[in-house]
Amino acid sequence: MPELPEVETIRRGLQKAIVGRSIAGVEVRVPKLFHGEKNSIIGKKVLNVDRRAKQIIVNLEGPDDLLVHLKMTGQLIYRELRIKNCELRIGKQTAGGHPSKDWFDELPNATTHIIFDFSDGSKLFFNDLRKFGWIKIVNSEELKVNSDLGPEPFSEEFTAKKLAEIIASKPKWNIKKILTDQSLISGIGNIYADESLFYAKILPTRVGSMIKYDEVLRLHTSIIKALNIGLKYGGSSENTYVQIDGSRGKAQEHFQVYSREGQKCFGCDNIVKKIRLNGRGTHFCEGCQK
DNA sequence: CTATCTGTTCTGAC
DNA sequence: TGTCAGAACAGATA
Numbered sequence: 161m162p163e164l165p166e167v168e169t170i171r172r173g174l175q176k177a178i179v180g181r182s183i184a185g186v187e188v189r190v191p192k193l194f195h196g197e198k199n200s201i202i203g204k205k206v207l208n209v210d211r212r213a214k215q216i217i218v219n220l221e222g223p224d225d226l227l228v229h230l231k232m233t234g235q236l237i238y239r240e241l242r243i244k245n246c247e248l249r250i251g252k253q254t255a256g257g258h259p260s261k262d263w264f265d266e267l268p269n270a271t272t273h274i275i276f277d278f279s280d281g282s283k284l285f286f287n288d289l290r291k292f293g294w295i296k297i298v299n300s301e302e303l304k305v306n307s308d309l310g311p312e313p314f315s316e317e318f319t320a321k322k323l324a325e326i327i328a329s330k331p332k333w334n335i336k337k338i339l340t341d342q343s344l345i346s347g348i349g350n351i352y353a354d355e356s357l358f359y360a361k362i363l364p365t366r367v368g369s370m371i372k373y374d375e376v377l378r379l380h381t382s383i384i385k386a387l388n389i390g391l392k393y394g395g396s397s398e399n400t401y402v403q404i405d406g407s408r409g410k411a412q413e414h415f416q417v418y419s420r421e422g423q424k425c426f427g428c429d430n431i432v433k434k435i436r437l438n439g440r441g442t443h444f445c446e447g448c449q450k
Numbered sequence: 451c452t453a454t455c456t457g458t459t460c461t462g463a464c
Numbered sequence: 465t466g467t468c469a470g471a472a473c474a475g476a477t478a
Binding site: 162163166214229230231232233290292293340342349350351352395396397398399400401418440441 | 455456457458459
């Protein structure tokens, strides 16, 4: 699912959309995806929206917060009053009758499993095709304590020196596994690991102990670069990811290697290769990455 | 039709 | 406590 840039894009959207609004009701259509007593958050106002790794934290009045994990195919889509939904439908039809991939026809749809109603009539839809994602009611204090998560790539804590320590702690792991392990670094998933390693000119199969310090420096810069590109274009929508207004991100148009198997590398004359590493599709260029 | 893919992460077997 | 297949689930693609 969404990785850091996608989740952060959603967070920013939610921050603008729902802060200050009060939860008037929660409709749970698929109980296994919602953990907690929903009545305990009814009437509560949204104070803030945070992100930790690939999770979204909806900070509420009172002791409880909402924790959301979108996993592979989760979506959070916010809609204002129904009149606006009608306008969207009309707009799509007058556009020529072709269903635009940028907008959902109607909400809720078959993948909508949880719906939050706000007191002003607006709604937040939690959709998830594969039902891997979930929403939990969590105590804010407990949330701060029990995190097995590594540093955030955009935090001051995440220095090149810190990255070197992380890599040194797993000398036998391949570098891609190190990058995607959430307990070591937060927020990097399959796409941005491949992209970061391309920018850093490091093969994903290289083992921690074999990464030289100047490569660590490059990798540090490259992680930030890859994630920033994702953020700049509103996340990548190769699959089901959408922003909170239902529109798709455009970061996939800027990928260097991810999903570019068989195509020419942008940096040399080689063809982008794809292998299976740590059980995941892994893309790289043998010409550029060593 | 069958096999294999997919942005995640947890569990259980060795 | 390392590694890996498999699981959770629903498609799309070749």
